[in-house]
Amino acid sequence: MTDQVMAAIDGSQFSEGVCDYAAWASLALEAPLTFLHVVDNHPQTAEVDLSGNIGLGSREHLLEELSQLDERRAKVAQEQGRLMLNAAKERALEAGVTEPMTRQRNGTLVETLVELENEIRLLVVGKRGETAHQASEHLGSNLERVVRTLHRPILMVPDGFKKPEQVMIAFDGSKTTRKGVEMIAKSPLFQGTPCHVVIVGAETGDNRSQLDWALKTLRDAGHQAEGAIRAGEVEETLRTYKQEHAIDMLVMGAYGHSRIRHLLVGSTTTAMLRRASVPVLLLR
Template identity: 80%
Template sequence: MTEQVMAAIDGSQFSEAVCDSAAWASQALGVPLTFLHVNDNHTAPEEQDLSGNLSLGAREHLMEELSRLDEERARVAQEQGRLMLQAAKERALEDGVAEAATRQRNGTLVETLEELQNEIRLLVLGKRGEGVDQASEHLGSNLERVIRTLHRPILMVPPAFQRPEKVMIAFDGSRTTRKGVEMLARSPLFEGVTVHVVIVGADLADNRSHLDWALETLRGAGHQAEGAIRPGEVEGTLHTYQEEQAIDMLVMGAYGHSRIRHLLVGSTTTDMLRRTRIPLLLLR
């Protein structure tokens, strides 16, 4: 089964950035691109029960009418999904992708992606879906569930795409984050990109040794790499470094160890994802 970049789109303001990011990733990785739209049957508006005081004939008629409306809603949702997928495909072709596939499924996004994950090399998602208040800082609940369910790299994108030139990876020397550095080093996704390795902690011999290993691994693979050890609280320190260095993509292990682990398995996960204004690649 061929692995591919899979881009989940909906009617949110993030869909264009998802399309552009997925097109870039597909071309950089040299793998096929598929756009996915999921019609979530669980989000249909609840119908008020108006049948309690009706005669049998009227109640049957009402139930038939409600059933007809449900079918009509499903048909409209299917057509909307088809049009979104067609628009996404056309945008990808304009971005230089040779060919893009489309898939439309019924169900929930999380269950659908879990079923398809063996086909996924990289999943591209928007920060929030169409059902979330776009003016708020709220993070889409689907994104959190997908991160905790899938065992594939996930690229979360903001509303506008920008080809990354400076990437930062949060590193703590653990086995998981070392795998992340090795994955980044060999990935064609980051060819020609400057990589910043940041350890949040004290400037001690162990951390210095970890940082030296990461920089040697990246430079040995042909990357321009820079490193830093910064004291402080993880989330705030990473955001500060990102702003100072004009980092345009953040790479993290979804489940690391030590303080990085606590960052991405506790409530701070949501804060980190919510506050970032740049793409965030989560490695599993």
């Protein structure tokens, strides 16, 4: 089935937020909702070297036991996943979604999402996965890889749901963010939601005409829209604007192939994602 809202869930604290935002998006877009749980049977742990001084017979016995342990672990992970998917489905039904679907796959999250990419209209993920370090500014490595690899809008959400009432678009006049403004203008997801367009930079004729274009596009589609051009450091300026206007969703462009490989997207986007306390919609 194409054009569905897909929500990737795991055992992390963000799963409830993922369920609720996915249900909200599914209802607003009138799109089917699928919950996805991926069982990674190859967690990144160092292999134990059992050669050493252990006799061959013992070593074979140990390897056999380890293999059985892995099998049991995989079965437990699958069963946990099934329970989580059932709970997510119940939660979505309570929120008013008709016929939410569930899928469980083996493999890695990134590979699975790449396989399913053509079916996805919007991907909803938590800020961090269950195996990620819990420090508040740490982005899960899975999320970084997903954003780099996928060419679909990604909604990265915090652990609690709040229906967006003020949306801010970080706008720089690039092709991605212009497409983003057009998408938001016509998307049922933001119908009736006031939109703020913010350009960080100097008050130049070009920036002013870019902002005017964005505001006109949104207003022509029936949105209440306001905008600002502000000088300053990008992340700090956007954060200040967010606080001043009680913004509860941020929309940004994501750039997947930075020349500096370890960067998830532009460094600004990475910093915003790490510190975001509101959902961030990343556009490709």
